[in-house]
Amino acid sequence: MTGDWMREKVLPVLTVVAAIFALWYGAAIWMNSSWTLAQAERAGKTLTFTEIVKDTMSQSRPKLPAPHQIAAEIWKSTVQKKITSKRSLIFHGWITLRATLAGFALGTAIGILMAIAIVYSRTMELSLMPWAVISQTIPIVALAPMIVVVLPKIGIEGRLIPKAIISAYLCYFPVLVGMVKGLRAPHREQLDLMKTYNASGLQSFLKLRLPSSVPYLFTSLKIGIAAALVGAIVGELPTGAVRGLGARILIGDQFGNPMQIWAALTCAAILAGLLIMIVGLLQRITLKRMGMAE
Amino acid sequence: MALMEKPLQNEQGQGADCPKETVIRARDLDLVFQTNDGPVHALKDVTLDIDRGDFVSFIGPSGCGKTTFLRVIAALEEPTGGEIMVNDLTPDEARRLRAYGYVFQAAGLYPWRTIAGNVKLPLEIIGFTREEQEERVKKVLELVDLEGFERKYPWQLSGGMQQRASIARALAFDAEILLMDEPFGALDEIVRDHLNEQLLKLWERTNKTICFVTHSIPEAVYLSTHIVVMSPRPGRIHEVIQNPLPRERPLEIRDTPEFLEVAHRVREGLKAGHGYDG
Known part of the structure; x- marks a missing residue:
């Protein structure tokens, strides 16, 4: 059992991770060596290969930081900093997470409500669906600054709400599409059956359409939460935000601090992984409790 | 006729x-x-x-x-x-x-409901009391020889048993x-x-x-x-x-x-x- 689990789940993942690390280190040596060699030339020294490799791994502003450097940076800016510190990635991560969750909740609610409207009304389908599709073709990076600038003008203070709206804007769509499909999952016989019971519209919805849509909903939520995180980070990029993972990336870039960019990026990736894992876990628990999974 | x-x-x-x-x-x-x-x-x-x-x-x-x-x-x-x-x-x-009680070719049981839950579906919709629901479920499951399977889910039953459950569902409200x-x-x-x-x-x-x-x-x-x-x-x-x-x-x-x-x-x-x- 454990052997199988190791072979089937852990080993493939580890293989890919190892390959990525190998490529990464190779790339780091290759990309950072030009600086090393230039420095050596200026000092009139010749370096052995080992020395070159050693130097490419320990520059303070490398073109591409090596994984262990990023790990060290993350360690420094999480464990070794107070969470309230402006330099703590946990602090910034929380700012981003808050906006992500708010946007996710908002986007999910909007997606579900729109899906219900679309499934129950032909007019809504004809009028809403094209706009929903068009909304996703507008690049969010173009829209985000406008939202950030406009909202304070109509009296909404703070950065949380604009970021949550940007985040919701990205995350409602997969939920909408999944829920439309899910609410339409019952086939004709199942709906006819409800009719022979003389069930009301609400009863058909609650007892048939809604439960049928649950597996579809969770699949969409997994995509939705990742999109919500992207939205929150994009919302932190424009117009001088100083807090959040997105702001860290931007500031790192402006101040030429690659380590900070990469640490924030890695944290965002880890956060995304965790969020998807949590939704996946909720999915498994829910479907199991509903009897739809073994 | x-x-x-x-x-x-x-x-x-x-x-x-x-x-x-x-x-x-x-x-x-x-x-x-x-x-x-x-x-x-x-x-x-x-x-x-x-x-x-x-x-x-x-x-x-x-x-x-x-x-x-x-x-x-x-x-x-x-x-x-x-x-x-x-x-x-x-x-x-x-x-x-x-x-009418209608039985389709496909049993059409809800995968998220147990056998008893499926038979109960029309009873819930019609609005029988909880006790009466239980009583009727028990009665019709006996009628189709499915006693003991109340808490099983449809996928745990064979095709024939699923169809019997769907007949029980059609019988439950005494159409x-x-x-x-x-x-x-x-x-x-x-x-x-x-x-x-x-x-x-x-x-x-x-x-x-x-x-x-x-x-x-x-x-x-x-x-x-x-x-x-x-x-x-x-x-x-x-x-x-x-x-x-x-x-x-x-x-x-x-x-x-x-x-x-x-x-x-x-x-x-x-x-x-x-x-x-x-």
């Missing part, structure tokens, strides 16, 4: 002079579907009486309108002409009074008419035989009026009091055969000359109605 198709055929089963209560009365029923390929005449001049307690099988090739007729009875389809009454009401009024649309069509013959036997016992005990759509001649002959032979394009009733077999029918009856004789008549009817063309 009486068939009054034009031209009038020799009366089949009109000789019985004991007063019978007609549950379903169809007169010159017409149904034309408008499709992209033009109108399809699904039912034409269907005239039929079904009495209380009858077990009526509808047999015929695909496109003969047998399922459509069942759906018209259940008010799932609106006829475009003619008249149909169920208990002297329109099908839709009867539907609102929950006069007096049971409409069954090829309920055993997807099952293998051994399971089908067993379920046929059980269905007969169930009919015996509950004395429901059953309308049963099937593709199988032996199934129709084994189960029914009346066999309605239908023919396609347009879907219409070719012949109604009154089944002379006794109500008590062990499975072995299917090897008797009487049984084979009825089966032969059905086959002849299908042939005459061009039933084998489709």
